[in-house]
Amino acid sequence: MSGALSAEVALRRGTLALDVALTVDAGETVAVVGPNGAGKTTLLRALAGLVPLDRGRVAIGDDVLEVAPDGPRVAPEHRNISVVFQDYSLFPSMSVRDNVAFGLRARRVGATEAAATATAWLERVGLADVADLRPGALSGGQAQRVALARALAVEPRLLLLDEPLAALDAATRGETRRHLGRHLDGLDAPRLVVTHDPVDAFALASHIIVVEDGAVVQTGTSTELAERPRSGYVAAFVGVNLYRGRGDGGVVDVGGVALHVPDATSGDVFAVVHPHSVALHREVPGGSPRNAWSGTVDSVEHAGSRVRVRVSGDLPMVAEVTSGAADELRLADGGRVWVSVKATDIAVYPA
Amino acid sequence: MTVLAALAALFLVVPLLALAWRVPWSEVGGILGDPAARTALRLSLVCSLGATAVVVVLGGPLAWVLARTEFPGRRLLRAVALVPLVLPPVVGGVALLLAFGRHGILGGPLERWLGVRLPFTTAGAVLAETFVALPFLVLTAEAAFRDVDRGPEDAARTLGAGRLMVFRRVTLPAVAPALVAGVVLAWARAIGEFGATVTFAGRSPGRTTTIPLEVYVLLESGRLDAAVVLSLVLLVISVAVLFVLRDRWTRAW
Numbered sequence: 001m002s003g004a005l006s007a008e009v010a011l012r013r014g015t016l017a018l019d020v021a022l023t024v025d026a027g028e029t030v031a032v033v034g035p036n037g038a039g040k041t042t043l044l045r046a047l048a049g050l051v052p053l054d055r056g057r058v059a060i061g062d063d064v065l066e067v068a069p070d071g072p073r074v075a076p077e078h079r080n081i082s083v084v085f086q087d088y089s090l091f092p093s094m095s096v097r098d099n100v101a102f103g104l105r106a107r108r109v110g111a112t113e114a115a116a117t118a119t120a121w122l123e124r125v126g127l128a129d130v131a132d133l134r135p136g137a138l139s140g141g142q143a144q145r146v147a148l149a150r151a152l153a154v155e156p157r158l159l160l161l162d163e164p165l166a167a168l169d170a171a172t173r174g175e176t177r178r179h180l181g182r183h184l185d186g187l188d189a190p191r192l193v194v195t196h197d198p199v200d201a202f203a204l205a206s207h208i209i210v211v212e213d214g215a216v217v218q219t220g221t222s223t224e225l226a227e228r229p230r231s232g233y234v235a236a237f238v239g240v241n242l243y244r245g246r247g248d249g250g251v252v253d254v255g256g257v258a259l260h261v262p263d264a265t266s267g268d269v270f271a272v273v274h275p276h277s278v279a280l281h282r283e284v285p286g287g288s289p290r291n292a293w294s295g296t297v298d299s300v301e302h303a304g305s306r307v308r309v310r311v312s313g314d315l316p317m318v319a320e321v322t323s324g325a326a327d328e329l330r331l332a333d334g335g336r337v338w339v340s341v342k343a344t345d346i347a348v349y350p351a
Numbered sequence: 352m353t354v355l356a357a358l359a360a361l362f363l364v365v366p367l368l369a370l371a372w373r374v375p376w377s378e379v380g381g382i383l384g385d386p387a388a389r390t391a392l393r394l395s396l397v398c399s400l401g402a403t404a405v406v407v408v409l410g411g412p413l414a415w416v417l418a419r420t421e422f423p424g425r426r427l428l429r430a431v432a433l434v435p436l437v438l439p440p441v442v443g444g445v446a447l448l449l450a451f452g453r454h455g456i457l458g459g460p461l462e463r464w465l466g467v468r469l470p471f472t473t474a475g476a477v478l479a480e481t482f483v484a485l486p487f488l489v490l491t492a493e494a495a496f497r498d499v500d501r502g503p504e505d506a507a508r509t510l511g512a513g514r515l516m517v518f519r520r521v522t523l524p525a526v527a528p529a530l531v532a533g534v535v536l537a538w539a540r541a542i543g544e545f546g547a548t549v550t551f552a553g554r555s556p557g558r559t560t561t562i563p564l565e566v567y568v569l570l571e572s573g574r575l576d577a578a579v580v581l582s583l584v585l586l587v588i589s590v591a592v593l594f595v596l597r598d599r600w601t602r603a604w
Contacts, residue, residue: 048509076508083509089502093524102520103510154510 003061005158005190009046010055010068018042018214024158024190024207026061031205032194035233039214040194041086044160047192048083049076060157060190077106079158082151086163088143090135096146097122097131103154121149125183141172148183159184161193165200177203198237210234228349229272241273241317244351252348257314260290260343268351277345278319280309280329281338292340300331307331311339367586374583375576382580390557391565391581398473398561399542402480406488406537409481411530414492429493436486443482444550451478451551475552476559480541487540491533495526532596539592543585 005024012018018039024030032040045051047058053068060081065074082103091099100118105111122128125145135143144164151159164180165173181204184191195201201208202222210218210225210233218230222238229235235242245254247265252258259271279285285292295313307326309319317339321329331337375382382388417429435443451458451469461467469475499522507517523530545563552559554568562581569578 045505048505050505050508076505077511077513079509080511081509083506085502085506087502089500089506091503091507091521091524094520102507102512106507106511106513106516150506150510 005060007058008056011053016214020216024192026190027188029184029191029205030207031201032209033201034211038211041162044162044194048081049079080156081158082156084147084151084161084164088147092135095132100150100153121153125149140168141176144176157189159189159191243271261346261348262344265348269348270351272347273341275318275320279340280319285338285340289340294338297331297335297337373579379580382577391560391562395542395561398476398480399538401477402484402541403538405481406484410485410488414489415496418493418496432489433486435483440546441550444547447551471553473558476548479547479551480544483544483547484537484541487536488533491529495529499525535592535595
């Protein structure tokens with residue numbers, strides 16, 4: 001039976017100062033998201049014991065693995081923490097089966113038994129037919145599954161996944177993501193998955209930790225993050241427009257632009273506008289909406305039947321309209337466009 | 352440009368052709384069957400293989416320390432390890448004499464307390480060959496240990512492998528081709544060694560007269576045919592080494 005991961009990790013590596021506290025319950029998947037260089041991978045390596053802590057504590061259940069600076073430190077090979085590395089780091093000179101059996105062999109399981117267990121795991125991830133190949137002969141999706149099978153075959157107390165889907169092309173990604181999700185859901189152990197992809201985070205994790213510049217800036221479920229993002233990165237991650245300004249009655253002053261909001265506010269506030277609440281117009285919108293500006297179309301991105309339009313101007317904003325509406329508006333990069341938002345579609349909360 | 356390049360190519364090729372041209376093919380069997388030649392051949396094999404073994408046992412760990420650990424003076428140590436590459440072998444021989452000779456700083460105590468004598472013995476020839484061959488392995492192995500992908504090593508640790516198992520199952524297979532190249536290079540350097548050997552170990556038939564020394568002895572005594580045939584043996588070995596290392600050498604570095 002696995003315990004919860006509880007960790008406080010503080011360390012310096014080059015220009016990165018990482019200082020993060022987190023807990024992951026047994027049977028739970030938590031995603032760590034953040035921009036490149038935020039320290040996500042270093043956090044995983046520290047939990048695995050590959051990078052020593054300067055300060056902090058790592059424990060799984062009641063078992064303390066590391067206390068820094070003056071406490072005990074369990075070597076990575078004795079932590080029973082499995083890692084799925086971003087580039088998978090399979091052993092190139094061993095067969096796929098020997099890769100999966102490696103952890104069992106390291107635990108002094110006999111060769112025959114280890115090979116049988118490895119074969120069973122390969123069957124479970126649907127790769128029994130490539131057991132005798134070398135990793136070099138595998139596709140990206142297959143290599144990812146082998147890395148997963150290798151990590152799970154030792155029945156780890158904690159599973160760490162570093163950008164498990166980042167190296168895959170779009171075609172393989174969706175299927176591999178569903179496959180990964182199924183396997184994660186079947187585990188007793190806590191799981192921590194590092195990703196920069198919102199789709200991966202929302203699909204795999206129940207809880208999201210946002211790390212920027214080595215520190216946690218926000219935690220919550222995907223809904224919580226989408227409703228109340230607290231940084232530009234989080235807003236972009238969940239795909240909403242976020243503004244910070246000063247509230248004064250029914251108006252929020254965002255760098256000189258007045259944003260009319262539904263309720264009276266005061267002090268430093270965040271205002272969130274969902275892209276699908278943003279309307280675009282060729283001409284000055286009729287009915288005199290109070291939140292209307294003109295701007296320049298920066299980019300037009302098609303995503304299925306929806307189109308994301310980035311508009312720059314006094315208040316830069318991303319709008320999401322139907323492709324039919326986009327055609328009608330004859331949107332083109334660099335074109336002029338009017339933007340309007342209903343006050344009732346703006347959510348405001350204290351900064 | 353092209354003319355100079357052609358001249359350089361000729362400069363390298365012509366002497367080898369001259370050597371091959373001069374080989375008295377009908378007498379090769381007889382010359383190689385000569386007891387002195389056979390002794391030199393056997394001695395060369397024994398000394399070069401012995402030196403290669405010492406190079407592996409000492410040079411491998413040195414390469415690892417240089418590649419994987421951080422300590423003050425590491426760069427200096429690497430420079431020292433490479434000295435024999437550029438040092439005239441005869442100077443190496445003199446230095447070995449001053450260290451391991453009968454009156455050397457180590458040689459004196461070695462002989463007095465352990466009864467071990469190195470200069471002018473077969474062991475001395477092995478020592479001289481080890482000295483000049485060591486950098487070839489250290490250089491290749493250090494680069495291999497440093498440049499090998501560490502990801503699989505980390506993966507192996509998290510899967511429960513101790514340092515020894517990681518080295519044996521993950522690192523060693525990854526660096527094996529480079530190590531083999533280093534060993535072959537070191538052996539090739541050892542079997543051709545002349546200057547340090549003749550200075551430190553002298554030329555005593557059956558004990559320190561390896562093929563290169565025998566070639567010199569034969570030339571001095573005017574037996575050109577025999578000298579050419581033994582030279583041919585060394586040339587064939589060199590070509591074989593090039594063949595073994597062809598992938599590493601004929602691709603651009």
